[in-house]
Amino acid sequence: MSDTFYDLMRRQGISRRSFLKFCSLTAASLGLGEAGAQQIAKAMETKPRTPVIWIEGLECTCCSESFIRSAHPLVKDVVLSMLSLDYHMTLSAAAGEQLRANAHETIAKHKGNYILAVEGNPPLGEDGNYCIYYGKPFVDVLREYAKDAMAIVSWGSCASWGCVQAAKPNPTRATPVHKVITDKPIIKVPGCPPIAEVMTGVVTYILTFGRLPELDVQGRPKMFYGQRVHDKCYRRPHFDAGQFVERFDDEGARKGYCLYKVGCKGPTTYNACSATRWNEGLSFPIQSGHGCIGCSEDDFWDKGSFYDHLTTIRAPGLSNLGVEGTAERIGLTALGVAGAALAAHAAVSAVRQASSRGRNDRVSDVEK
Amino acid sequence: MATYQTQGFTLDNAGKRVVVDPICRIEGHLRIEVNVDKDNVIRNAVSTGTMWRGLEVILKGRDPRDAWAFVERICGVCTGVHALASVRAVEDALGIRIPKNANIIRNLMHATLYSQDHLVHFYHLHALDWVDVVSALKADPKVVSEIQQKISPWPMSSPAYFRDVQNRLKKFVESGQLGIFNNAYWGHPAYKLPPEVNLLATAHYLEALDFQKEIVKIQTIFGGKNPHPNWLVGGHPSPINVDGTGAIGAINMTSLNMVKDICDRTIEFIEQVYIPDLLAVAGYYKEWAKYGGGLASQNVLSYGDFPEKPGDYSNDSLWWPQGVILGGDLKKVHDVDLRAPDQVQEWVTHSWYKYAQEQNGLHPFDGVTEPSFVLGPATKGDRKEIKEIDEAAKYSWVKAPRWKGHAVEVGPLARYLVAYARGHKEIKEQVDSTLKALDVPITALFSTLGRTAARGLECALTARRMRYYHDQLVANIKAGDLATANVEKWEPSTWPAEAKGTAPVEAPRGALAHWVKIKGGRIDSYQAVVPTTWNAGPRDARNQIGAYEASLMNTPMAKPEQPLEILRTIHSFDPCLACATHVMSPEGEELVSVKVR
Numbered sequence: 001m002s003d004t005f006y007d008l009m010r011r012q013g014i015s016r017r018s019f020l021k022f023c024s025l026t027a028a029s030l031g032l033g034e035a036g037a038q039q040i041a042k043a044m045e046t047k048p049r050t051p052v053i054w055i056e057g058l059e060c061t062c063c064s065e066s067f068i069r070s071a072h073p074l075v076k077d078v079v080l081s082m083l084s085l086d087y088h089m090t091l092s093a094a095a096g097e098q099l100r101a102n103a104h105e106t107i108a109k110h111k112g113n114y115i116l117a118v119e120g121n122p123p124l125g126e127d128g129n130y131c132i133y134y135g136k137p138f139v140d141v142l143r144e145y146a147k148d149a150m151a152i153v154s155w156g157s158c159a160s161w162g163c164v165q166a167a168k169p170n171p172t173r174a175t176p177v178h179k180v181i182t183d184k185p186i187i188k189v190p191g192c193p194p195i196a197e198v199m200t201g202v203v204t205y206i207l208t209f210g211r212l213p214e215l216d217v218q219g220r221p222k223m224f225y226g227q228r229v230h231d232k233c234y235r236r237p238h239f240d241a242g243q244f245v246e247r248f249d250d251e252g253a254r255k256g257y258c259l260y261k262v263g264c265k266g267p268t269t270y271n272a273c274s275a276t277r278w279n280e281g282l283s284f285p286i287q288s289g290h291g292c293i294g295c296s297e298d299d300f301w302d303k304g305s306f307y308d309h310l311t312t313i314r315a316p317g318l319s320n321l322g323v324e325g326t327a328e329r330i331g332l333t334a335l336g337v338a339g340a341a342l343a344a345h346a347a348v349s350a351v352r353q354a355s356s357r358g359r360n361d362r363v364s365d366v367e368k
Numbered sequence: 369m370a371t372y373q374t375q376g377f378t379l380d381n382a383g384k385r386v387v388v389d390p391i392c393r394i395e396g397h398l399r400i401e402v403n404v405d406k407d408n409v410i411r412n413a414v415s416t417g418t419m420w421r422g423l424e425v426i427l428k429g430r431d432p433r434d435a436w437a438f439v440e441r442i443c444g445v446c447t448g449v450h451a452l453a454s455v456r457a458v459e460d461a462l463g464i465r466i467p468k469n470a471n472i473i474r475n476l477m478h479a480t481l482y483s484q485d486h487l488v489h490f491y492h493l494h495a496l497d498w499v500d501v502v503s504a505l506k507a508d509p510k511v512v513s514e515i516q517q518k519i520s521p522w523p524m525s526s527p528a529y530f531r532d533v534q535n536r537l538k539k540f541v542e543s544g545q546l547g548i549f550n551n552a553y554w555g556h557p558a559y560k561l562p563p564e565v566n567l568l569a570t571a572h573y574l575e576a577l578d579f580q581k582e583i584v585k586i587q588t589i590f591g592g593k594n595p596h597p598n599w600l601v602g603g604h605p606s607p608i609n610v611d612g613t614g615a616i617g618a619i620n621m622t623s624l625n626m627v628k629d630i631c632d633r634t635i636e637f638i639e640q641v642y643i644p645d646l647l648a649v650a651g652y653y654k655e656w657a658k659y660g661g662g663l664a665s666q667n668v669l670s671y672g673d674f675p676e677k678p679g680d681y682s683n684d685s686l687w688w689p690q691g692v693i694l695g696g697d698l699k700k701v702h703d704v705d706l707r708a709p710d711q712v713q714e715w716v717t718h719s720w721y722k723y724a725q726e727q728n729g730l731h732p733f734d735g736v737t738e739p740s741f742v743l744g745p746a747t748k749g750d751r752k753e754i755k756e757i758d759e760a761a762k763y764s765w766v767k768a769p770r771w772k773g774h775a776v777e778v779g780p781l782a783r784y785l786v787a788y789a790r791g792h793k794e795i796k797e798q799v800d801s802t803l804k805a806l807d808v809p810i811t812a813l814f815s816t817l818g819r820t821a822a823r824g825l826e827c828a829l830t831a832r833r834m835r836y837y838h839d840q841l842v843a844n845i846k847a848g849d850l851a852t853a854n855v856e857k858w859e860p861s862t863w864p865a866e867a868k869g870t871a872p873v874e875a876p877r878g879a880l881a882h883w884v885k886i887k888g889g890r891i892d893s894y895q896a897v898v899p900t901t902w903n904a905g906p907r908d909a910r911n912q913i914g915a916y917e918a919s920l921m922n923t924p925m926a927k928p929e930q931p932l933e934i935l936r937t938i939h940s941f942d943p944c945l946a947c948a949t950h951v952m953s954p955e956g957e958e959l960v961s962v963k964v965r
Binding site: 007048049051056058059060061062063064065066068069070071074075076079080083084085086088089090091092093094095096097098099101102105123126127129130131132133134135136137138140163164165167168169170171172174192193195196235247248249253254255256257273278279280282283284285286287288289290293295301305306307 | 387388389390391392393394396397399418419420421422423425426430431433434437438441442443444447488492496501540543545546547548549550552553574577578580581584585588589590591592593594595596597598600602603605606607608609612614616617618739741749751752753754765850851852853855858929931935946
């Protein structure tokens with residue numbers, strides 16, 4: 001018999017009272033009321049640990065490495081008490097035939113009820129033989145395991161968009177998962193890699209609420225990818241004030257000014273880095289002095305140098321106006337919220353003003 | 369092929385074929401096939417890398433200052449090593465000298481990776497080859513506590529603690545959902561540890577899983593995130609400000625304090641948990657000092673690392689020395705020159721690529737990679753499903769690198785042998801005292817056990833080295849030096865029309881180097897020869913076998929259908945296949961063109 005999360009907690013010596021308290025706290029931290037707490041308790045009492053098959057195509061294992069960095073919850077608790085990670089290339093004790101049998105067993109026993117997590121992507125060139133599993137093209141294995149899955153989680157930018165191996169000229173025809181599997185719900189969790197707590201946050205959300213998170217039009221959980229790095233960046237006031245790092249290690253860099261002029265892609269990147277931050281909230285690229293390279297965005301490898309000012313993004317000729325247009329377009333199409341477009345507009349307008357007034361001068365009339 | 373001799377091994381593929389695909393608990397995709405004789409002893413071994421991504425062609429025409437970010441994505445396990453090799457190679461090409469602080473920060477980040485990567489390898493990628501998790505259920509927690517207190521001052525040592533871990537494990541097993549432990553080799557006759565040591569190691573498997581994420585926070589402080597922190601051509605992106613306005617946004621007193629604290633806790637964990645466990649487990653597996661040596665007793669290569677002087681990779685500057693040992697002669701260590709056309713070369717005779725002249729190897733500055741996925745006539749199966757590979761033909765996505773034509777092993781054991789032969793004081797003392805503690809001769813190093821032991825000993829050194837670099841950084845700041853980046857040659861307009869550069873990194877898994885050619889401010893060609901390419905590579909034009917293949921030879925298997933012995937030896941190298949198989953043409957999109965040197 002499969003065990004429920006609640007059974008497991010009880011058998012680990014956790015009292016019913018503590019269990020309910022845990023549910024209340026969880027509900028509170030998620031901004032839910034007493035009804036939410038009851039919902040969480042019910043979910044945990046009735047569900048066996050959700051089986052997960054985690055496969056890897058063309059990738060670098062940075063997603064798995066990020067996953068094991070999770071502090072809240074600790075990954076050992078995820079693996080021992082929340083999920084049943086039945087197949088994982090990097091963590092499973094079994095290999096070869098034995099590991100393959102694990103996947104078959106999970107598919108047979110939990111038809112329609114397991115999650116297929118995909119790290120990396122299938123190459124379609126050379127009949128799929130740029131990535132071979134058990135002697136077969138990886139894309140065939142992906143299709144086989146996806147067939148009876150409840151849902152698919154596309155970990156990282158490889159599975160979500162294609163990432164580095166799909167950068168021009170994409171010699172292996174590396175292809176994101178949603179272009180190969182078209183009949184299953186797919187949650188994209190982009191980033192190279194995604195933030196650890198975003199990964200475990202998506203997983204625990206599904207387990208807790210018994211449903212997939214709300215997704216944006218591109219298939220990303222809104223709760224983590226609904227805003228730009230720029231929107232929550234602690235250096236934003238320097239951007240608004242026109243105080244920029246002009247060169248690495250200059251006075252502005254040492255004072256923590258905005259990295260926009262040395263290429264920061266925060267204004268066009270949807271991710272939780274500036275709010276959740278990395279490695280238990282310790283830092284994120286901008287905080288450590290380097291601009292955002294936009295690693296959670298589709299095609300980010302092919303949008304010019306990481307050190308180019310954003311004006312080069314699809315803005316031939318009209319640099320400043322171009323940025324504005326681009327930011328506005330991104331705001332409107334990707335987010336579909338007029339307010340965000342307005343914010344982007346305001347931000348870029350501020351830059352335009354700043355650059356017209358000379359460097360590092362304070363701009364007093366920043367648009368709100 | 370029936371039988372042939374190479375490098376002192378007799379290969380015979382007549383016996384039963386055993387296929388292990390995928391090899392788990394590694395990075396990337398690796399398939400191993402062996403033939404065993406009637407006594408189940410391995411008489412033929414075939415290592416097949418089963419993925420290829422083509423990163424180097426993607427780099428053609430890009431800005432060389434961006435290259436580190438692309439190549440960093442070669443591997444997320446040994447994260448940062450390719451980025452480091454890239455910024456070093458580009459700086460070599462453009463003649464950029466980085467500030468002292470940047471060199472110290474890079475060394476610190478590199479030592480940090482070593483400590484975390486080796487720790488994760490031992491507990492999460494390798495331990496389950498030696499530790500029977502299910503047997504731990506039978507352990508007496510009181511006895512476990514006594515063992516723990518005898519071998520280490522580590523405070524997590526009470527009977528109650530081990531009872532808790534055992535209870536959690538028991539309930540996990542009873543749930544019927546064994547997750548990552550499902551369908552493994554529990555109860556296999558090759559497991560030798562008593563239940564108490566199994567429980568001890570299982571408890572530390574979980575503790576190490578918690579702790580490894582702390583170590584990498586040093587990379588987060590300086591690089592903004594981990595995996596895949598940020599780097600910079602010309603120095604390091606994180607500025608230093610310990611005094612004035614804005615200090616809170618830079619490397620400052622609080623971040624330096626945190627770095628120091630992490631260094632000290634890392635030293636403590638490695639010395640009080642990892643090393644005592646390694647010695648305790650090794651004591652039960654001394655017979656593994658007889659198996660798995662492969663090429664280690666013959667040819668080993670190390671590029672060395674941790675330069676004291678920025679950009680200087682000579683033995684005067686390096687903490688770990690570079691060198692090559694051939695034929696097991698520890699008295700003569702050869703010098704490595706990455707630019708010498710006759711030293712590092714790659715062959716594709718048995719790899720899924722084409723050269724105009726396949727009997728020749730090519731130096732990376734002249735490297736060519738034209739994929740050619742063709743299966744040999746003796747293959748069982750076809751392109752849709754390969755049942756057994758034909759190693760007489762092309763059989764791997766990994767190339768076969770050679771040093772002056774010799775197949776070599778790289779990695780912790782190779783580094784230790786080179787350092788030992790070069791008379792490195794710290795390493796010599798450490799090796800001698802460990803051999804004494806385990807009561808085994810120096811030849812015991814040439815083995816699976818020796819490789820695993822060398823990695824642990826090295827981890828103890830790198831943990832202490834982290835603290836050394838922290839102290840060095842503080843001292844340098846105290847002396848008034850705040851510079852972290854040299855931007856004099858940041859703008860492409862300051863670069864020569866054409867330039868080429870190369871630089872080594874001694875990565876956790878072994879010798880790594882990148883070669884870059886720059887033309888008109890853009891990358892003209894980019895090549896990387898990677899540790900796992902050296903180790904996992906297939907046969908070459910002379911049918912010499914690679915390090916993985918050699919290491920499996922003549923190992924007896926208890927139950928060939930449960931290939932625990934293969935996992936032990938292959939895991940002792942810590943395979944990283946994404947690294948090994950990214951190689952690509954410098955010709956960019958023209959995958960059909962072939963350049964001949």
